[in-house]
Amino acid sequence: MEPIQRMRNLVQNLPKSDIGLAHSFIDLRDFESLKELVDSAIIKVRRNLKSNNPKEEYLSLDIDELARLKAEVDVYTEQFQLPYQNEIDDYEEEY
Numbered sequence: 001m002e003p004i005q006r007m008r009n010l011v012q013n014l015p016k017s018d019i020g021l022a023h024s025f026i027d028l029r030d031f032e033s034l035k036e037l038v039d040s041a042i043i044k045v046r047r048n049l050k051s052n053n054p055k056e057e058y059l060s061l062d063i064d065e066l067a068r069l070k071a072e073v074d075v076y077t078e079q080f081q082l083p084y085q086n087e088i089d090d091y092e093e094e095y
Helices: 002-014 017-026 031-050 063-078 084-095
Strands: none
Touching: 002 017, 002 063, 017 063, 031 063
């Protein structure tokens, strides 16, 4: 299965209100926004689990599946990261 398809399958584990937005980000190839959305969902779930009045919406979410989604997005976006300037400078000095 391709990374994009795995992400599409895993976004079903986000809060219901975020699923449509996540699909839009994937369609637009806006993976940085998707990454922020997933990170935010994980934080909300963790905070909710620690609260005295947890919301049902977050209790039913699978934090492990959200972590898998985060890993998929992180690995995919890392492929497109530009090297830092000091890495470029080091490379130029070597060659």
